Amino acid sequence: MYVRVSFDTKPDLLLHLMTKEWQLELPKLLISVHGGLQNFELQPKLKQVFGKGLIKAAMTTGAWIFTGGVNTGVIRHVGDALKDHASKSRGKICTIGIAPWGIVENQEDLIGRDVVRPYQTMSNPMSKLTVLNSMHSHFILADNGTTGKYGAEVKLRRQLEKHISLQKINTRCLPFFSLDSRLFYSFWGSCQLDPIGIGQGVPVVALIVEGGPNVISIVLEYLRDTPPVPVVVCDGSGRASDILAFGHKYSEEGGIFYKKRVKTGFCLVTSEGKLRKVGNILYRHRILVALFIYFLKCCLCKLLSKLTFHCKRIGRMWHIGD
DSSP: OEEEEETTOOHHHHHHIIIIISOOOOOSEEEEEEEOSSOOOOOHHHHHHHHHHHHHHHHHHTEEEEEOOBSSHHHHHHHHHHHHHHHTTOOOOEEEEEEEGGGBTTGGGGOOSSOOOOOOOOOOTTOSSBOBOTTOSEEEEEEOSOSSOOOTTHHHHHHHHHHHHTSEEOOSOOOOOOOOTTTEEEESBOSSOOOOOTTEEOOEEEEEESOOHHHHHHHHHHHHSSSOOOEEEETTSOHHHHHHHHHHHTTSTTSSEEEEEETTEEEEEEOHHHHHHHHHHHOOSHHHHHHHHHIIIIIIHHHHHHHTTSEEEETTEEEEOO
């Protein structure tokens, strides 16, 4: 099922559509997957752990999975996990792709009202647009009038996530949600969701795999939210995920980022040479290296340094919070 909506559609209207028209039950957990939009490879072991962990989390908790909906990057890896799951004839997982209408290839196939449309999911290698991932159960296509550009879906998706998190769910205990602690870091809270009482809101968890500078901004927004949204980072998947794992690892005292007491209080001490070296490895473009250093020095490290006050390490998984 799919719907094309304006980029500024109110989240309550979208949720009404999803629960009344699409007849979806409210989730007990919302897993929001973010990462690279360009195609990238995952190591076979990492891909297997990611896919199995995501499917198990969704199945055991009655979760919805939010993605960008298109058949590229991290979304393709999610689709591969869903395809493997479907081939084993197991229960259906509600996976909702939220994509900008303007980047969808073969969008003329989707124009109509209350109709069933066949959609061609074979991509044209010469096209700058991209096809939708066929393994998703539903799509929300945000239209702001642009063509060939991402961005129309960003605010709509975040507002919808927040609105869903405010919905009361009648469950005495959330099922166990876990990912392989050898491969994932978690920021602010645990990957294990604690039991909650009746009438609590739907918990949201962000899952980060690879990604560029915009993904770091997304993580910062999640962590700065009130209350903060738990963020799970796939260490070893590349680019932004590795930066986040790297920044967290070295935000402890004795690492390359640490808090040092001075007369005026605390300041963050960094080794810019080491930052630049890491930036040059992860980003070839000079401007991106500069942005990486800015985010790490001015934003991310201060935030992570603050958050690591209450943390314990289990394997390669960090649990941060009270």
